[in-house]
Amino acid sequence: MDFFHTIIALLESTIRVSVPLIFAALAGLYTERAGVFDIGLEGKMLGAAFAAGAVAGITGSVWAGLIVAIIISVLLSLVHGYASITQRGNQIVSGVAINFVVAGSTVILGEAWFRQGGRTPALSGDARFQTITFPFADSIREIPFIGPIYADLLSGHFLLTYLAFALVPISWWVLYRTRFGLRLRAVGENPGAVDTAGISVIWLRYRAVICCGILCGFAGAYLSLAMSAGFVKGMTAGKGYIALAALIFAKWRPFNIMLACLLFGFLDALAIRLQGNPLPLIGQVPVQLMQALPYILTVILLAGFIGKAIPPKAGGVPYVKER
Amino acid sequence: MSDLAIELRGIDKSFGLVHANKDINVKVRKGTIHGIIGENGAGKSTLMSILYGFYQADRGDILIDGKTVTIKDPNTAIASGIGMVHQHFMLVENFTVLENIMLGAEDSQVLNTSISKARVELKRLEKEYALEVNPDALIEELPVGLQQRVEILKALYRKADILILDEPTGVLTPAEADHLFRILGQLKAQGKTIILITHKLREIMAITDEVSVMRRGEMVATRNTRETSVEELAELMVGRRVLLRVEKGEANPGAVKLSVKNLTVRDSRGVTMVDNVSFDIRAGEIVGIAGVAGNGQSELLEAISGIRRAVSGSVVLNGKSVDVTAHVDPGELRVQGLGHVPEDRHHVGLVLKFDESENAILGYHRDKRYLNGPFLNMDAIRAEAEDKIQKYDIRPPNAKLKTANFSGGNQQKIVLAREMERGPDVLIIGQPTRGVDVGAIEFIHKRIIEMRDRGMAVLLVSVELDEIRALSDRILVMFAGRVVGERGADATEGELGLLMAGVEGRKEAAE
Secondary structure (H helix, E strand, C coil), X not given: CHHXXXXXXXXXXXXXXXXXXXXXXXXXXXXXXXXXXXXCHHHHHHHHHHHHHHHHHHHCCHHHHHHHHHHHHHHHHHHHHXXXXXXXXXXXXXXXXXXXXXXXXXXXXXXXXXXXXXXXXXXXXXXXXXXXXXXXXXXXXXXXXXXXXXXXXXXXXXXXXHHHHHHHHHHHHHHHHEHHHHHHHHHHHCHHHHHHCCCCHHHHHHHHHHHHHHXXXXXXXXXXXXXXXXXXXXXXXXXXXXXXXXXXXXXXXXXXXXXXXXXXXXXXXXXXXXXXXXXXXXXXXXXXXXXXXHHHHHHHHHHHHCCCCCCCCCXXXXXXXXX | CCCEEEEEEEXXXXXXXXXXXXXXXXXXXXXXXXXXXXXXXXXXXXXXXXXXXXXXXXXXXXXXXXXXXXXXXXXXXXXXXXEEEXXXXXXXXXXXXXXXXXXXXXXXXXXXXXXXXXXXXXXXXXXXXXXXXXCCCEHHHCCHHHHHHHHHHHHHHCCCCEEEEECXXXXXXHHHHHHHHHHHHHHHHCCCEEEEEECCHHHHHHHCCEEEEEXXXXXXXXXXXXXXXXXXXXXXXXXXXXXXXXXXXXXXXXXXXXXXXXXXXXXXXXXXXEEEEEEEEECXXXXXXXXXXXXXXXXXXXXXXXXXXXXXXXXXXXXXXXXXXXXXXXXXXXXXXXXXXXXCHHHHHXXXXXXXXXXXXXXXXXXXXXXXXXXXXXXXXXXXXXXHHHHCCCCCCCCCCEHHHCCHHHHHHHHHHHHHCCCCCEEEEECCCCCCCHXXXXXXXXXXXXXXXXXXXXXXXXXXXXXXXXXXXXXXXXXXXEXXXXXXXXXXXXXXXXXXXXXXXXXXXXX
């Protein structure tokens, strides 16, 4: 029974750490499916986390924090959009630039405004997301198996957690069952086809980039308003890149993305769990190895096991009308 | 009601310093097939892009059905009843036929209803115009002929009355092209107006009612197709008389220079592309290989020139055996007297970002003539390039210009000059005139015959049957990786066509 509880606890924390990955990877899904590569997920998430922490800290309202987080993230997306869609710049350079600018400016602004070594004030009460407990969670807990699964695994998460998982089928529906989704996927494969069909390539790609910004806003807000009680400098800690790896790993498909993020989240949760707990026979596993696992796994699996991940054909290429 | 589907009045368009369209006037009658011909860069595509709303004309009026319209983007063009089939298909390859046809013409935010409506409408169109295609097939799994049909259906789905086709046969096999022409005939019978842009004169003669000729951005003439001739059109296009079939004397074959025996080549997927092929080429003769694209000609050329490893077989070049089943250094083959004009000049023959002078010596850059110790001798290289520019009439005559900025014909001349001027014993040429203007074709053909008369052994591969027949002394036909027949220079088109389709060959092989 003890082992069972350990598993439940492990899965519970898997879900907790997977949420920002899911938001960010879905964010990447929208822009990359539209043909705009985005290595700046990390920066947008970090910017949003800072904005959320700062605004919630000042106003005491978690909702104000969330909204401003989304606004900041969308603005950063638009910068990337302006550079890569309108100015037809290099998308990787633009994304990296955003990552650096945000990494630096959040620390500077944080220090200037709050003087807590780059942190924002610790949040409590209405300034932070609270967990949602499902009805009867406490009374059912004692039922074997189903009880803990319901009460500890399914119940007791943040609103944003449920939103992240809900966004997976929603994104699938948007991409594959709506006009917007059809056009968005088309513009990532062959913008010429979209242009000759009388649809604006630029406006379509901007809308995709805005979707990305909104989702990164959620990811950032989750970090500083739900998972932690405030912003800590560099708190995304490479999650944007892991989300990107998950996106590739999932071959740019929504449900695969969820599974990939859960897998990477599981590795992360496992790493935390194994810290200081030597494994039988193997002994102490270096934490760095565990942290590198998602990347190692992506490379190995992409190299041979899940076949080729073919990115959207027009990805990374600015659209120029033929002459 | 006017009997003109389209009238263009005084259309003028410049891109910076390039005056692409100069005061163009043209009238297209309803229910006809109207050809627009001209060499590459004559301004045909620009004119059609203006009509389709990709660009706006600097001056001039567009009249549709006798009414002046402003076409500011493809949307307004579509709304005016214009549909366009682009040279490079505007299809999303991993979408289904239905999704491609719907794209941009979906009638609701959610797709379900649009899809079922589109399916019904597509069925109707298929019936009405006899254009069958599986609506649920993925584009990337369809042959090009069918992809083009999807493009046509896409236009019809948007209720186009005027259909513009830009170089539609460039990617098609002769059989597919014939099929396309039948479709166009049918569309015309149903009252559609068709504008056909091409630089192939035979197509114009075969299918159009009227033809307009463009040259250097100007509309130089409009003719009734029945009252004109290929010669007249060629002259109008180029601006001078053109020999469409070059004169050539009898071949005077000498010793065997290239001998290929039992050559078998597989492609990267492991499919056998060249199957046990043998032939000899003698000094002073041109051997042409005819065949529909994709029947192993490319792999044959690659194996002989050392680019692709063969599975089995032997090649004797100039009396020396070359082990084509092992790694062969193409540079070494050059030293041994092989010149190679690759089929794909953009990816194999040239580095487009290099200067003309650099491309003029590419592959021969280790030659002492171009070296100054470990460094390149830029003066020698430039002198060499300028000499070739003059001999091959490469325009513009500027050795420092980036190769990408030359027209297709002139790029091809750069490659030909490089390979021919070394005076190899064996010259293998793939698609010498693909994407090359009529005027330049004449020049290139003359040169190839000149090389033959100088005693070179020439292997010529082309998907243009006319070209094979005009140049070759002997013709081999390849089908499904095998040589299915050999004919003399006097072989008829029908005879070769049957061999190319694999019909005759099987009988012959069985006998």
